[in-house]
Amino acid sequence: MSISRHLFLTAAAMAVGITASAGSWIRINQLGYIPNSTKVAVFVSNEQVEVVRFEVVDAFTGKVVFKSSEVRHMGALGELRTTCRLDFSALGQEDRKGNGIDSGKGIGQEPRKENVSESRAEGLRRIEKGLRAEGGSFRACRVRAYSRIAGDGKMLVTESEVFPVGAGVYDGAADFVLNYMRQQRCGWNPFLRDSCHTHDAIIVGHPDPAKDSTHLDVIGGWHDASDCLQYTTTSANAIYQMMFAYRSNPEAFGDEYRTDGAPGANGIPDIVDEIRWGLLWLDKMNPEPGEMYNQIADDRDHVGMRLPSKERADYGWGKGMERPVWYCSGEPQQRGKTGLKNRTTGIASTAGKFASCFALGSEVLAPFYPELAAKVGAKAKAAYDAGVAKPGCCQTASVLSPYIYEEENWADDMELAAFELYRRTGDRKYLADAIEYGRKEVVTPWMGADSARHYQWYPFMNMGHCHLASQTGGKVSEEFLRNVRTGIERVWQRGKDHPFLFGIPGIWCSNNLTTAMLTQCILYRQMTGDNTYQEMEGALRDWLLGCNPWGVSMIVELPKGGVYPTQPHSFIPRMGLGNTTGGLVDGPVYATIFGNLLGVSMDGGVNYMDVQPGDIVYHDSTHDYSTNEPTMDGTASLTFPLSWYEKEGHASEYSETGSGASGRDVSHAGGIVRTDPSVRHIDFAFTSADKADGAEAILSALDKYNVRGYFFFTGEFFEKYPKVVRRLVRAGHYVGSHSYGHLLYFPWGKPDSMSVTRSGFNDDMFKSFALLRRAGVEDAPLFMPPYEHYNDVVSSWARLLGLQVVNYTPGTSTNGDYTTPSMKNYYSSDFIMEKIFKCESSDPKGLNGHIMLIHLGTDPERTDKFYDRLPELIEDLRSRGYGFTPLRP
Template identity: 40%
Template sequence: MHIRFNQIGYLPGDTKKAVVFSKEQVRENFLLVDVASGKTLLEIKPQRLQKNNWGGFMYWELDFSSVTHSGDFLIKGKKSGIATKPFKIAPKAYTGYQEQLLEFMRQQRCGYNPTLDMVCHPKDGRSFFGPMRDSTYVDLSGGWHDAGDQLKYLITSSYATAHMLKAFELYPEQFDDQVNALGQPGGNGIPDVLDEAKWGLDWLHKMHPEPDQLFHQIADDRDHRGFKIPNKDNADYGWGENSYRTAYFATGKPQGLNKYQSEATGVANLAGRSAAAMAIAARIWEEQLQDPAFSAQCRRAAISLYELGRKKEGYQQGNSYGAPYRYNEETWADDMEWAAAELYKLTKEPKYLAQAKAYALQSNTADSWTVRDSASHYQLYPFINMGHFALHAEVDADFQKVLEGYYLDGIRHTLQRAEKNPFHIGVPFIWCSNNLLTSLVTQVILYEKMSGDRQFEPFLAAQRDWLFGKNPWGTSMFTGMPTGGEYPVSVHTAPYVLLGMEVPGGLVDGPVYTSIYNKLIGLTLWDPDEFATVQNEHVTYHDDVGDYSTNEPTMDGTAGSILMMAHFGRGR
């Protein structure tokens, strides 16, 4: 018998549920016990879940929502004595966790990396497909490594930067100042989330060196030569190991330096997201940080990036070299909506509002993964349309209902999917399912802010709880969180494999359909599967270095979870 619950805990007002599953009938009640006193607060009768019984297990639900006072608790079987580890019910159960996510972001820094205290890839990069001669040197150092590899993408970095800035705008009081701009210990008077966002902004400025120029990717899958410390990169792009790397210019046309070609049609996805980040930054650095010079720089970049997107509507995809895997983004109107909405907030120029509304109508629910059972890798990226939320406050009531309706349609579709499984999870288990899940959580949060409609609170809690242990494997999906809990350790990253470093806060890719896992190239587990007894034929997850499909932490997935963590960190 297995009991699955949220290891971090619950806010007093939450819907609070755990799941019990077993191959045999469960014929006992369960006790919610106060750890400090040893007293039983509640005896819970398990309710059988008539759902898809993954792995041949039978499932029951334990509801203890009626308990609202604070403390440390555990759940145990009344007869068997099988018990969970302690968890919290408290208004501040989630306070501070967003700072651990920022700790992982600092691990991903390229250029000066404060976690490793080293400088890497100072020679990024040599341009291809640009207006300059191929192999011309351009200074594109900085930014973040994308995941366990050491590539750098504007596709993901633009979203990560914009998301962090929006999270700060919504929850400024939630963020601490513990490090300086380089990520070293010791505050500098600036919230760390803004230090991290500026690391991204500085790189975005480099990637947009002229009003009509935009780079979109540094390096490619020639990077994949085993685990390596970043300042000893053994990849060779034609200039020797640990030297210059290819820098791809965004042309809006199919690209590739080998047999694999992207399917690009424009640059508006990248230009739009980057413009949104710059517009938000221009407001924050002007109003919050009293830095008019940097604010003006971001304002100029926001306007020129947006205009570049207008001239080259369509999407730029990632490039691959020796393998077929790439970022297959095929949407762009959502990014231009977001950019136009943020530019309108910044400038109050009516044209931006009109254009944002037009892009919003183009970027409707049909462009969302929420209404599909499958999609190519990053095909419908970003996994939430932040433009709908950014625009909502600037339009009349009728148009507000349209925007709310787009979010609502997506939530309802995921709710239908959730009704079919015992954990009430609304995402398809394609690659990076955890990114989808944190985006769904964010969408419900933003929908509540837009509409005041809180009917999906139980659904919201179920999605969050999956991420922290209420799942078949009983594991958090974030490295090092919570302390003392079950969380990913054997992650697909060089700092862990080569240095034994366990950096907290990284969101791993998450479970995939078993059918996907069985078809992946070059995937071999390094160790016996610790979750073998609870694996099922439907979805698969391994805490194993060799499983790059489920246990590789991603930079954008982690950044895309910061708003969620700041939201729950407020307590209620």
């Protein structure tokens, strides 16, 4: 666990003669910025105004920490008559002089770090570093943007929402998007806790009459989007993108789910379990050498939203029964009821995807699932050979409508396949093939173009080019690096005059294209150290996370405390099952495309009419399947950029410790509830709202045994017991916030019914930290919520203020030491002591990493004070080999 310096951008208090501008907004990356990244907010207004300056202000102290009159005016954009870019990239960069990541290395080549047990000393150092949050001094900031209306001397001020700047703002983000991948699982679905499509499938289009119309077991994989169709095209790309992300940045991925997708660690990174799920299905879709299948089901699926487990589509074998699995024949297949055919010319586009996934999958899965790794690895060459034999593209099929995935390029798939086979075998014939295929398509054609058909040029970036550029050397590297740069340059030229530097065409799944170009920009910068396109990279990244005309993060619930799609086109919100957590929605489309679609509407949604940029539109509406539908492959493609930014933010920490900043801490609802369970270490946390009768006993015990405690107090406690607080601070104990007003954030048992607004939460924390500063506490990034009662919304709000929620580890019942004999559930001190060691014996990891909560004071009715047993508890735990964070080195 590691907390770094966090900064925030919001409005400041109004000065005399200054008024708020109701029709103006500042758009920001809601998740935040790492210190060495570009940091640009975009001012937008419905009025014609002139922004003259802006300044960043410490939200807790009111001090100006950055100011600038360098405002880049960008002109009008649709309904927005004024736009400009506010660059504060210099803020925070003084803290981290280098990113600690070497450029010029082969991409995705970092070796997997072994899970070697840390020594006790190293473990204690990590725990102490985590709980003490040695990432820099804590502060939160706001920005004032000042503007004038032409001909009017009145100054206007505009504000944005809060957001953090710090090393850890991307921590866990790559794992977070895997929530949507688990929601999309077909067969057994852990989100629904039910199975679906267990009859799949009947072969369609096979040239051998003995196989055509027979059953083939292809159960598994993921649903493509909000329908239940499944495509090799998108699924294989999703698998490859996740494998590439894991191979490149293994430190960023944790283990909180089992193989079947249910909660619970299994010793395997969750992304590897998701990769395994995809490869199991891909293996079924290629049952024999040369026998490949391109999709399951078709547009007959579109019979209304329903639970996948309640399938009612009928493909001729009964409602909810078998679905078709379409054979890759290399010949045109059906496209709509008009009798038209798709434009299939071969099978290489599909075969190449099989081959690259099988080749890389054999490497990624080997340490965890060796049998499956060997099985798919053995299939890679045959899949590649099938593509060589039948070059060309393999498009998808439809029955009722003309809408299909119209992939027309295939050389990029064979290029990547050849390169991965070269990596796997060392056979330079495959390298020569990769180069030859790579020269057939120098730049992915959509880059710099104004339009393209649906998935016409797919995958949306050529990963093979990046591999050849980084790992071949000499003129070949120069050639393919030039190709990578050319694609970026074309998008840059198209978007350089856009206020959001947005050069992506407004076609379906524009967010997927944005993610692909973001990835290409990162890899180019990683390979070359050239920062020419870093501002565009930052703009693409920030666009996905809320710095766009609508101020909406395009990744559902990232961050939970921000603005994100609440009504995506999916059965999940429509049926009251929650949201498509972690899913990347399609994103904006051209207004002309939206206007010509059938069955699309904005009914009941958020239409953003006052900020639509004119040429493209976005709506947060369940009925808008063109802009607000999450996609599985786009979501999977986020795992690389999000994991990269986590790694980049913590670059020096990774190189120092060999593990990610989040380490092996155990979290619940965004709060840390247990530190690394592999280390025989315990921390004591103490809270109080208004009582301090145990202060002397607790302080004496901690001092006697040289143990550092973690104390969390409300505003009332700070005001009632300033001497106790000062004594704790002088002694070197951690002192942090338990909120100011001891708020109940949501009713007991109703975690979805917030009783406090985000602004109310912020105001309460600002008051709390004013008291902390008065007591001499400058850094207090760990926050224990009042009543130890929180949810993921509270955790997100805290994180957007630079705070990390921590809570006690369940099981020992020390948190019940406040109970009194008159209560139904009274916990005596003897009961608690007994429960502690029962908990130890019942957990295979004992009490390792436990955070034990003890109250600093309790009701006078309780005469059996558990804090009086603290010396006995410390001695007993030490005799069992547990360490504690020392007060003195």
